[in-house]
Every structure is written in C-alpha cells, then in structure tokens.
Amino acid sequence: MSKFDFNTRFLSALPSLPSGLDLPLDAFIFWEARQLPLMAEPDAEFLVKQGLPESAAPFLSFSVYSETEATRRRTIFGVADHYFPLGHTGSGDVLALDCQSGEVVYFNHDFNNERVFINTALLLFAQCLCVFQQHLRDNTMARCLADIERIDPAAAAPGTMWADEIGAELG
Template sequence: MISPQDFLVNWNEEIYGLIHYNEKIIHSFSFSKETKDFLIKAGFPESAPPFLTFESADNGGGIRLSEIQNELGTMYDKFIYFGFTDSGNPICIDESKSQLVYIDYDNKNKVVLINSTIEKFAESLLVYVEFIREVKAANGRKAYIEKNIPKGLVEWISSALRKIDAAALTEGCFWTEELGSFSE
C-alpha cells in the first residue's frame, strides 16, 4: 500500500495540484488512522483523471454530505463530501468503512465504490495517469479523449487496477464503468 510520502513523490503536483486538509477537521471524523494520515499528509488532487474534481474545506470539501444535500436524509450522514465526478455526482469517504465512493444521483442515489481505501485510490490514480501517457504515446495527443485506445493498454490498465484493488473492479464499481467506456 502506498504511503502519503510515496504518493507525494510520484504525483505530478505541477499538473494536478494537491488539496491538504486541516488536521482538526479530519480528526473530527471516524475514519481509519490510515485515511486520516493520508488526508492530512498528502490530501487529494485538485483534479485527477478520469475527470474527478476535489474541493478544499474552504470550497465545501470535508463536510457531511447530508449538510450540503439535506434532502438525502440521515442515511447519508456517514458520507463525508470531498469532490465530484464529471457528472456532478458527489465523491465521498464512507466514514464507517473509510471507502472512497460516489453517490449516483441518476441511479436513485446508489452508492458506487471507487476504491476500498484512499491509499488504493492514490495508487490507482498514479497508474491511470501512466495509462493516459501510454495511450497518447501510442495513438496521439487526443487519443484518450477520443477513446482511441489500443486493446493491449486497456488490458494492461485493467490488470494493474485489479492488482491494486480487486473489489474496485467488480461489476457496478467506478473503475469497471470507466474501463467499460473504452469498449463502447
């Protein structure tokens, strides 16, 4: 599992800036020790492929989802909001499990797993950035956006993500949906 320090060394902060969270705010939640350490020492990227955006505490990140979406009800109290997907769905950490998830507004507010832990998410982002770099090297600057991706690279990223977090590649999960979009 990647440490916050290793993530900081390997993440290209010049391209994808980082958001750091206040220790006091993070310690107010019942996250695992590892999740708290990662958020305090490394944080989240401001943005990251595939089209994810994270928000600082000043912009609404690091609060209970039910505080910003009170129509969701108390069953969503355990979700701490940190950002959103390209579709505007909130990215949260499930406080009870320390899993990174998003709430799919278009699918009856279904909870969709992104990664089992924040560390596995960080590792997944690093290999995904490498995947995009390889796609562009193989098929040109616009290849990723145009989904012009060699089958071998799709197989490579699928295998790499599965090694990091097999649960995140089960049916209905974020990474499975993302990789499935390359075969449409």
C-alpha cells in the same frame, strides 16, 4: 506495505505538456486535521500530509469543503452523515469516504443517488488514480483493469467506477 509517496507517483504519471501551456495539473489540496474528526487516523493523516489533486482522471475534482458545505452536499444527495465528501465526479455526483467502512464511493444522481463503489480504502484509491493516469498517458488502457485488480480486487468488479470508466475508455 512500503511507504507510498502519492504526490510523486501521481505527478510522474501526468502527461508532458508543451512549453507555454499552463495547466495546473500538479495542484494538490490538503485538509487540516481539525476538519477530519470522523475518519480513521490513517485516512486523516493521508489527507493532511499527501492530500489529493485538485483534479484527476477520470473527470474527478477534489475540494476541501467547509462543514456547512459538506452538510449541504450530504443533504442534497441524501447521503448519511458518516460519509465525508471529498469532491465530485464530472457529472456532479458526490465523491466521498465512508468513515465507517473506509471505502471510497460516489453517489450517482442519475440513479436515485445510488452508491457506487470505487475502492476499499483511501490509500488504494490514491494508488488507482496513479495507475489510471499512467495508462491513460501511455495509451495502455487495455491493461489498466488488471493493474487495478492487483491493487484492489474489489475495485475491478463489474459495476464499479473503475470497471465502468476503463470500459468507456476502451470504447
């Protein structure tokens, strides 16, 4: 696989803003290696070197939590210790990396914290964030799920976050 420059790709997918409108759409957060002891080296390296945006479509927010806050979030949502909280959805659901499987998931509080699959790997999740943002910007959402399926076939299956969000965008 060729080197994926997430920051550049994500920033290029953002919409143009009118001059004078100061939205921090280009703000990224980065973790420190000492905060990532449980995860695979490629995932830790990605979070340290490339990070994640503070916010991204579809209504996702990312945060570097202290160990105390991460533990609190796992406890509130009944999430096992092998999940590393990355942030939350617009509904406040914990968004996490499963450090055992490498999958990115969220826990839907409306359905007893049911685990909802997003992507099979953190790098694929980052690529899908870019694709989703680009289709949103270009008003080409009808082609988005097919592009996500080419990146990560499992992420396009019914009941996944991407399938649900794209379906909602298409109305």
